[in-house]
Amino acid sequence: MELHQLRYVIAVAEERHFTRAARSLGVAQPSVSKQIRLLEEELGATLFHRTRGNVTLSTAGEAFLPWARQVVTDLASAVDEAREIGGLRRGRLSVGATPSITTSILPQALRRFHATYPGIELKLHEAGSRDLIREVNEGNLDLALVILPVTLRSLETVPLLREELVVAVASSHPLAERKRIALGELSETPLVMFRPGYDLRATTLAACTAAGFEPRFAVEGGEMDGVLRLTEAGIGVAIVPSMVVARGGPLRAIRISPASVTRTVAFAYRRDRRVTRATRELMTGITALVRSRRWLAGMPPGLEVLGG
Numbered sequence: 001m002e003l004h005q006l007r008y009v010i011a012v013a014e015e016r017h018f019t020r021a022a023r024s025l026g027v028a029q030p031s032v033s034k035q036i037r038l039l040e041e042e043l044g045a046t047l048f049h050r051t052r053g054n055v056t057l058s059t060a061g062e063a064f065l066p067w068a069r070q071v072v073t074d075l076a077s078a079v080d081e082a083r084e085i086g087g088l089r090r091g092r093l094s095v096g097a098t099p100s101i102t103t104s105i106l107p108q109a110l111r112r113f114h115a116t117y118p119g120i121e122l123k124l125h126e127a128g129s130r131d132l133i134r135e136v137n138e139g140n141l142d143l144a145l146v147i148l149p150v151t152l153r154s155l156e157t158v159p160l161l162r163e164e165l166v167v168a169v170a171s172s173h174p175l176a177e178r179k180r181i182a183l184g185e186l187s188e189t190p191l192v193m194f195r196p197g198y199d200l201r202a203t204t205l206a207a208c209t210a211a212g213f214e215p216r217f218a219v220e221g222g223e224m225d226g227v228l229r230l231t232e233a234g235i236g237v238a239i240v241p242s243m244v245v246a247r248g249g250p251l252r253a254i255r256i257s258p259a260s261v262t263r264t265v266a267f268a269y270r271r272d273r274r275v276t277r278a279t280r281e282l283m284t285g286i287t288a289l290v291r292s293r294r295w296l297a298g299m300p301p302g303l304e305v306l307g308g
Helices: 003-015 018-025 029-043 059-085 106-116 129-137 199-210 224-232 277-292
Strands: 048-051 054-057 091-097 120-126 143-147 155-170 191-194 217-222 238-241 251-256 262-270 303-305
Touching: 003 018, 003 029, 003 059, 018 029, 054 059, 091 106, 091 129, 091 277, 106 120, 106 277, 129 143, 129 155, 129 262, 143 277, 155 199, 155 224, 155 277, 191 199, 191 224, 191 238, 199 238, 217 224, 224 238, 224 251, 262 277
Parallel strands: 091 120, 091 143, 191 217
Antiparallel strands: 048 054, 143 262, 155 238, 155 251, 155 262, 155 303
């Protein structure tokens, strides 16, 4: 039994198709078929039921698959452990974060991590929280900074901070001098709205509904940078995380009263994977940076460091 045979079994089980599995593995389809057939002969059991255009696990395959996955995972952990013994001189760390985290906390944290461990290749994936949760669950990311709640039992979460969402307005906007505002006061004020599927869009719409109105859109469909730039241009106002509105910048942050629109940022990683030393070091660095509150310089109020 060879390790590559186990990887082939896992890929075919996930893709439910030999050709797609081969493509994902970067090998020829006949090689995948041959190796799985050799493995089945060695085991004396059929792992897959093969019909035209459809591949399903047999009873033996369903019993074998978790074991194969565990072996491959254990080997990956052993490789990581060996690399860590070398003092984190080499390796790779895949990190995910939402756009607001990527533009606020993460740059300083990654700068410090890279200065300490220059041999670790950092791969950053910026996306909405729901997409990040899926990527972590599928094993494509070692760690992600996401927005709670996370309902998948396969993921472990560690809360990092809680923050208010605020109303961002251009400095020339009639509301710019306000310090606080009730959400209901925005019923006639056009909003710059995030694209469908964006976590902040769903949060904003739910908050407006709870306040008794359906918001009007000046423009919709933006990502974080686009929403901020459109708001700066005075096209409308936006409900955004407080951390993306710097004091003295082109936008003003108006706190929502009562402060009922909040979000909690947390680390997320798979429960069944060993947390590597590189991952632990990055989590420790981010947590220390947040607790030091140095990154808060210039930020508006409304952020609470959890566990600090």
